[in-house]
Amino acid sequence: MCLRFVFIILLFHSFLGDALQEKHYLHFKFTALSKANTLPEFSAEAVADDRQIIHYNNEDQSWVRSSLTEDDWTEAPALPPDSRDWFIHQMKTLSNCTNTQCSELHVLQRIIGCELKKLPDGTMNLTVFDEYGFDGEDFIAFNSGTLQWIDKNPKAKETKIKWDQQTKRNELLQHFLKTCMNWISTFNNMKKTPPDVHVFVRKAPDDQNKQVLTCLATGFYPRDIKMNIRLYRNIIKDQTSSEIRPNADGSFQMRSSVEIDRNHKDFYDCFVIHSSLTEPAVVEWEKHYLHFKFTALSKANTLPEFSAEAVADGRQIIHYNNEDQSWVRSSLTEDDWTEAPALPPDSRDWFIHQRKTLSNCTNTQCSEFHVLQRIIGCEMKKLPDGTESLRAFDEYGFDGEDFITFNFGTLQWIDKNPKAKETKMKWDQQTKRNELLQHYLKTCMNWISTFNNTQKTPPDVHVFVRKAPDDQCKLVLSCLVTGFYPRDIKMNIRLYRNIIKDQTSSEIRPNADGSFQMRSSVEIDRNHKEFYDCFVIHSSLTEPAVVEWDGNYADCETESQWALKAVLITVSVVLVLIVSYCIYRRKLLNGGQSSGYGDRTRREMRTEHHPSHKGQKSSYDVENGAKMSLHSDREEMSSPESKRRVWYFKNGSSPHTNISGSPRCEQLVFCTS
Structure with a gap:
């Protein structure tokens, strides 16, 4: 058990490592057949990152660019230093064939090229190779470092000896393999092609009540892609995937599908991750609908006996007000529709009566709890080809089970429950009501087109x-x-x-x-x-x-320093003015004589009003040095402006210095490193 567990972990680690590797390569592939009745005697192609870029044309005996355009590379890749005739000659030599047709089928294959892998740690792993296979078995491989050949099969020993002596050819092979890596970097296949993503729905083949929701991503390159169908942004389990398949132009496609309940009106989307996209692609299943929902309860102690609402595209637009017994527009504005949606042709009292009939209740309170529910409305789905799929319905449920549903085309009812047979017979005979229902469901689709909810609002x-x-x-x-x-x-x-x-x-x-x-x-x-x-x-x-x-928030540290300087200057100026004014007043009181100002101030403290600070008092006390404090009377303290002024002075700031000019400064504390 432990060994199995370790094996699983190692296998997962290996898989995860491969998934994280970014891989690019250029491979030349050659095949020669000894008996070419239906298949060509010689075929060759060059493949870069799963995409054929050139192939050999036997009619013209030349290499031809494949479906890629001139923009896909700056110059064609260099060809391996061996010709078509040389390769066919090697096949005949190994098959012991003469120039005439061989009696047996033999196959010589070759793959030569280079690979670049970018590992998760950012390092690059480079590999070059030239390998041959004969009749389905490994045969011989080139060592580009030693310029020697490695026999992979006992039958290859003679070939190894011969090819080891071909020094000039081996040097050409080594040079080709070196230039191979340079070409990969110039191959503009790295200019990745994003996928076209479509979401569509079809009826499930085995169940009328099911739908198959499908996501299709096509035209993307490179090959690797991740795609999921989501419900409210959560990936749905049990999705069926076509896996990744090639398109004729060298790009790829993939399809994922999941079965959903046809009555599910929830939010589905297709979520696609691809290396060509800077952000994941999210394509919503485009559908629009209008649903009226009704509920009637037999025992309504805390919940209302009757409730109803109309929902358009997941948004409540009107609801039933039991106090006024009327329909009320919900939070949407007048601009959200040109006219209110038509109401289904059945009243609140009719619906409650149906619940009582099915519950076998009298007009008094029922002894048991019963629930009658109804959903009536229409849906419009836009298909990938641009056409629209329309559906109208009127369905009832009783005590949590499907009960009865209306057939829009035949004007008949379909019983979904054995208990509904009597109701079906009764409602089938109500021809006038059924015609009204049919007319209502027809107008439902017209209303959806006028509902401006389809005009999406940007954030x-x-x-x-x-x-x-x-x-x-x-x-x-x-x-x-x-x-x-x-x-x-x-x-x-x-x-x-x-x-x-x-x-x-x-x-x-x-x-x-x-x-x-x-x-x-x-x-x-x-x-x-x-x-x-x-x-x-x-x-x-x-x-x-x-x-x-923009990052241009105010630097509160610097701003506070300037504010502090401004405060100190302002306070100094005010202090000088106050002292000067006090000296002047004392001179006037003393008849203009200069008496002992210091002695006078030791005996008493004089208080004067400063003209620039109405209602404030300035005090000067020689015993405590030149010190100033500002006080506000009780009336002025009640004003926000005076409170702010006192706060600024207590904190060493000026009331004229706005250190809170930037709202960010009130919140940010800047640190010094």
Whole structure:
């Protein structure tokens, strides 16, 4: 058991390592047949990263560029230093054939080229090779380091001796293998081709109540791709994949499918990751619908006896108000539709009556709990070919089970439960009501086209910074998107266009107007002045929205230093003015004579009003040195302006110096390293 477990871990580690390796290669493949009745005697091709780039044309006896365009490389790859005739001659020599047709089938194969693997640690692994196989077995291989051949088969010993002596040819092979790696770097196949992604639905072959939701990605290059169908951004299990298949133009395609319940009106999308994409591609299953939902309860102690709502594309647009017994527009505005949707032709009282009939209840309270539910409406799905698939329905459920459903075409009812047979017979005879239902379901589709919910609302994107709560030297950079519709959105904070890990997301939340918002945050070092931006993908946008953080927040440390200097200068000026004014007043009181000012001030403290500070008192006390304090009377302290002024003076700042000019300064504490 332990050995098996270790083996599984090693196997997984090997698989993971291969998955993380980026691989590029150029292979020349040659085949020669001794009996070529239907197949060509000689065939050859060059393949770069799974894509044929040139092949040998036997009619013209020349190499021909394959489906790639002139832009795919700057110059054609160098050819191995051996001709078609030389290769056929080697096949005949090994087969012991004369120039005439061989009696037996023999096959000589060759693969020569180079491979480059980029490992997860960033290092490069380079490999060059020239290998031959004969009649399905390894035969001989070239060692480019020693310029010697390695026999892989006892039958190859004679060939090894002969080819080891061909020094000139071996040097040419070595040179070709060296230039092979240079060519890979010039092959513009690295200009990757992004996939075209489509989502469509078809009816399940074995179950009427099921649908097959399919994602198709096609036209992509290189070959490797990851694709999943998601429900509310969660990958669905049990998907069926076609695996990756080649297209005629050298690109690739892949298809994934999953069965879903046809009544599931949830949010599905196709999520694709490919090396040609800077961000994953997300394609929503495009559908629009209007559903009226009704519920009636037999025992409604805490819940209402009757409830109803209309939902369009996942958004409640109207609901039933039991107090007023009327339909009320929900949070959407007048601009969201040109006219209100038509209501189904059945009243609240009719629906409650049906519940009582099915529950065998009288007009008094039922002794048992019963639930009658109904969903009526229409759906429009847009198919990949541009056509639209329309469906209208009216379905009932009773006590958690399917009960009865309306056939839009025949104006008849289909019983889904043995208990519904009596109801079916009764409702089939209600011709007038059934015609009204048919008319309502026809108008339902017309209303969907007028509902401006299909006019998607783009997000408002904001980037802002606040101080980290636990670390003064950290900042929290946040991206906020709000006001968008429909719900699905993808947002990331990036540094130099690379997505930052460990982002904290609020997930998608509803706004009061029916739109949505989302916030993502990440902690950054306060000294990082690099290029941050907020990258947003939404179906309302033709291109992703990119909002940069300019990084020009106010440096509160520097600003505070200037503020402190300004405060000190202001206080000094005010102090000089006050002292000068006090001296002047005392001279006036003493008849203009200069008496002992120091003795006078030792005996008493004089208080004067400064004209620039109405209601404030200035005191001068010689015993304590030249010291000033400002006090406000009780009335002035009640005003916000006076409170702010006192706060500034106590903190050594001037009321005329605005150190909170930048809102960021109130939040940020700048550290010195």
